[in-house]
Amino acid sequence: MSILIDEKTKVLVQGITGREASLFTKYMIDYDTNVIGGVTPGKGGQTVHRVPVFDCVSDVVKNFGANTSIVSVPPRFAKDAALEAVDANIKLIVIFTERIPKKDVVLILDFAEQKNTKVIGPNSLGIISPGKCKVGAIGGPQNETKKSYMIGPVGIASTSGGMTTEIASLLTNNQIGQSTCISVGGDPIVGMTFRELLPLFEKDIQTKTIVLFCEPGGTQEEDAARYIIEHSYSKPVIAFIGGRFVDEMPGMRFGHAGVIVQKGKGTAKGKVEAFKKAGVLVADTLTQLVDYVKDSLR
Amino acid sequence: MKLYEYESKTIFKKEGILIPDGYLASSPEEVEKIANNLKKEVAIKAQILATGRGKAGGILFAKNPKEAKQLANKIFSLKIKGFEVEKVLVEERLYPSSELFLGITYDLSQKKPVAISSSLGGIDINEISRKYPEKIFTLPINMAWGMQNYQGKLLAKNMGLKSKIMFKAANIAVKLFNIFSKYDCDLAEINPLILTQDGELIAADAHLELEQEALYRHKELEQLNIPIRKDSPRIPTEFEIEAEKIDKIDHRGVAGRVVEFDGDLGLLIGGGGASLTIFDAVRYHGGKAANYCEIGGNPTVKKVKELTKLILKKPGIKGLAVITNVLNNTRVDLVARGVILAMVELDINPSEYPVLFRSAGAYEEDGYKILRKYGIKYLNRDYSIDQAAKTAVEMISK
Amino acid sequence: MGMFVQIEIDYNKCKNVKNCKICEDVCPVEIFKFEKLDNNRKISVVEENIDECIFCNLCLEKCPQGAITIKKLY
Numbered sequence: 001m002s003i004l005i006d007e008k009t010k011v012l013v014q015g016i017t018g019r020e021a022s023l024f025t026k027y028m029i030d031y032d033t034n035v036i037g038g039v040t041p042g043k044g045g046q047t048v049h050r051v052p053v054f055d056c057v058s059d060v061v062k063n064f065g066a067n068t069s070i071v072s073v074p075p076r077f078a079k080d081a082a083l084e085a086v087d088a089n090i091k092l093i094v095i096f097t098e099r100i101p102k103k104d105v106v107l108i109l110d111f112a113e114q115k116n117t118k119v120i121g122p123n124s125l126g127i128i129s130p131g132k133c134k135v136g137a138i139g140g141p142q143n144e145t146k147k148s149y150m151i152g153p154v155g156i157a158s159t160s161g162g163m164t165t166e167i168a169s170l171l172t173n174n175q176i177g178q179s180t181c182i183s184v185g186g187d188p189i190v191g192m193t194f195r196e197l198l199p200l201f202e203k204d205i206q207t208k209t210i211v212l213f214c215e216p217g218g219t220q221e222e223d224a225a226r227y228i229i230e231h232s233y234s235k236p237v238i239a240f241i242g243g244r245f246v247d248e249m250p251g252m253r254f255g256h257a258g259v260i261v262q263k264g265k266g267t268a269k270g271k272v273e274a275f276k277k278a279g280v281l282v283a284d285t286l287t288q289l290v291d292y293v294k295d296s297l298r
Numbered sequence: 299m300k301l302y303e304y305e306s307k308t309i310f311k312k313e314g315i316l317i318p319d320g321y322l323a324s325s326p327e328e329v330e331k332i333a334n335n336l337k338k339e340v341a342i343k344a345q346i347l348a349t350g351r352g353k354a355g356g357i358l359f360a361k362n363p364k365e366a367k368q369l370a371n372k373i374f375s376l377k378i379k380g381f382e383v384e385k386v387l388v389e390e391r392l393y394p395s396s397e398l399f400l401g402i403t404y405d406l407s408q409k410k411p412v413a414i415s416s417s418l419g420g421i422d423i424n425e426i427s428r429k430y431p432e433k434i435f436t437l438p439i440n441m442a443w444g445m446q447n448y449q450g451k452l453l454a455k456n457m458g459l460k461s462k463i464m465f466k467a468a469n470i471a472v473k474l475f476n477i478f479s480k481y482d483c484d485l486a487e488i489n490p491l492i493l494t495q496d497g498e499l500i501a502a503d504a505h506l507e508l509e510q511e512a513l514y515r516h517k518e519l520e521q522l523n524i525p526i527r528k529d530s531p532r533i534p535t536e537f538e539i540e541a542e543k544i545d546k547i548d549h550r551g552v553a554g555r556v557v558e559f560d561g562d563l564g565l566l567i568g569g570g571g572a573s574l575t576i577f578d579a580v581r582y583h584g585g586k587a588a589n590y591c592e593i594g595g596n597p598t599v600k601k602v603k604e605l606t607k608l609i610l611k612k613p614g615i616k617g618l619a620v621i622t623n624v625l626n627n628t629r630v631d632l633v634a635r636g637v638i639l640a641m642v643e644l645d646i647n648p649s650e651y652p653v654l655f656r657s658a659g660a661y662e663e664d665g666y667k668i669l670r671k672y673g674i675k676y677l678n679r680d681y682s683i684d685q686a687a688k689t690a691v692e693m694i695s696k
Numbered sequence: 697m698g699m700f701v702q703i704e705i706d707y708n709k710c711k712n713v714k715n716c717k718i719c720e721d722v723c724p725v726e727i728f729k730f731e732k733l734d735n736n737r738k739i740s741v742v743e744e745n746i747d748e749c750i751f752c753n754l755c756l757e758k759c760p761q762g763a764i765t766i767k768k769l770y
């Protein structure tokens with residue numbers, strides 16, 4: 001098993017003719033992902049790496065049964081693209097685009113909630129279930145993806161796309177594989193957060209341990225900690241918080257748009273405390289993270 | 299982008315929220331003239347982009363034009379949280395029978411806008427929530443529907459208002475939400491909203507913050523005389539200004555987010571979450587960073603070169619650590635080229651200078667080949683970020 | 697010549713196609729510049745950009761004369 005995506009995933013790429021999208025479309029195909037169509041309004045009829053391009057999402061859904069979409073369009077078109085996918089009954093939407101205004105993000109999430117659609121991102125590098133499928137640019141080119149990711153028992157959810165691959169690679173180096181790795185997106189408001197992913201990992205029999213990569217700012221970590229306490233979460237969760245130094249520099253942004261400590265809120269320190277209260281192990285270094293993961297799998 | 303009070307009030311006025319009669323002034327003489335024209339007691343308010351101006355003496359009341367000029371002199375000479383006072387707002391003085399609070403922002407956890415009201419206005423909202431949490435009322439709002447009248451009424455009622463005034467306040471709440479939505483705000487706040495002795499509700503202060511990412515669709519700001527700019531929580535150093543110029547050379551890659559520190563280890567580090575992790579790791583192992591500098595999104599060789607030069611030229615630098623995560627799209631070989639070019643242009647021998655390179659991912663083989671040719675010590679993915687940071691710190695403490 | 701990349705144009709081949717500037721159009725990092733140097737040379741290699749070459753090979757594939765050679769210097 002795995003969560004969100006597997007061999008049955010049929011991917012649609014919105015904005016497929018774009019520079020980055022066409023590149024990661026190739027990488028997805030190389031990884032044996034079932035990419036069945038692309039959409040770029042006005043470019044219907046073309047192909048990109050032999051994937052047919054359509055004008056509308058509904059064309060791809062009706063004809064080929066796409067169930068997952070990756071959205072990689074310029075920020076100003078992102079709301080329209082995502083709403084179109086929700087309306088066409090796509091079940092999982094991964095939004096790669098970054099810098100989408102919050103108002104648009106909230107509108108997308110509201111509509112998705114009504115239609116029971118799952119949203120990952122914005123500003124997500126993608127999702128990978130090693131050995132089965134990947135959606136988005138996660139892992140990069142084929143041989144790099146294969147070096148970094150391998151099948152196994154660890155689920156990863158991360159606010160940083162780069163660190164998703166870094167942590168997977170570190171585990172792979174230690175012969176520990178992964179079930180599903182999700183770059184949840186570095187923006188202040190994103191679709192599925194740690195709190196929403198934890199129950200999916202809990203139900204997944206392949207996943208034995210969950211690793212969370214966290215950053216200062218926002219409330220994801222505190223929300224996840226509360227969820228773990230309230231639901232007596234049954235699997236080990238190990239967290240790593242990047243950017244502890246940000247606590248000392250309130251008002252300044254580092255790394256991602258969401259990484260900012262304001263008026264004493266969103267501090268790394270607060271997150272460590274919340275996690276510790278919930279029985280989540282917080283690693284101080286990546287070396288320690290690997291040790292914790294090894295222990296949890298024993 | 300934070301707006302000045304007077305800019306926020308321009309928007310309030312346009313959207314039909316009552317504000318005090320007032321004008322902007324940039325000299326004590328102008329203040330005197332305005333006070334003269336208003337023919338009332340006036341409030342003189344420093345226009346700065348930081349909170350807490352009241353406590354710092356940035357708001358003063360004057361009985362007559364002459365006094366107004368004197369007090370204005372005082373305010374113009376203030377420096378509040380590092381900001382010089384260049385403009386003041388001169389307004390008719392209000393006589394409140396009560397001060398209320400009304401605000402809209404995003405609740406990141408609920409992923410929705412929330413409206414907040416309180417009967418305790420005039421104090422910082424964080425202070426209210428700490429001391430009197432029961433006095434704060436919050437209400438999530440559906441972005442697609444907008445705020446409905448009944449919601450405005452709920453907010454007003456929870457400010458302790460009744461009958462006619464309750465409806466007036468409800469109306470202001472709805473208008474404030476409309477501003478929040480229409481102008482893509484991160485925050486829209488009236489604090490205090492003043493109930494005057496003759497039963498008027500007036501926005502005595504106004505605080506709008508517009509979302510940076512949405513500014514591209516607000517051409518109307520220009521017509522309202524609100525220039526687009528970048529917020530900075532502190533005044534950038536020369537080093538940081540130089541770095542920003544380098545980022546503007548071209549549009550490929552993010553390579554300009556640079557913060558200067560006073561340590562001795564120069565850093566060129568992977569972007570996003572990786573930069574946070576790497577910077578922490580350096581500190582964890584006792585390293586003192588000279589700077590924070592992200593590279594990501596596959597920048598040009600030229601950008602990497604210029605940033606490296608900037609860092610290498612910084613006084614007090616003892617060594618350079620180029621550390622990235624396993625890269626998804628930034629190319630290892632291009633980063634390596636940039637770093638080496640910088641050294642060569644500065645007449646530094648790469649094989650003798652204390653420099654540590656840890657990177658992996660896209661085009662790593664080419665990258666390693668280049669590094670080997672120039673005798674630069676590098677670590678691959680077999681060494682974690684953590685080990686790399688430790689090695690770099692040890693390298694310069696020898 | 698750059699430090700990491702060497703790019704050369706064989707002008708004897710290039711001059712056979714008048715007004716061709718395909719290499720300038722396809723190169724994503726602006727290595728070629730169309731300009732009249734003299735009667736035989738109409739395209740130049742921008743020295744300061746050479747090290748930006750990403751070896752995408754687009755110029756090699758698209759040049760109708762096979763006039764371009766690219767070498768890694770490492």
Ligand code: SF4
Pocket residue numbers: 703722723724725726727748749750751752753754755756766
């Ligand atoms: S290989 Fe690509 S980058 Fe290099 S010169 Fe040719 S077109 Fe430009």
Ligand code: SF4
Pocket residue numbers: 705709710711713716717718719720739758759760761762763764
């Ligand atoms: S593409 Fe070939 S023939 Fe055309 S200008 Fe360039 S080098 Fe000359």
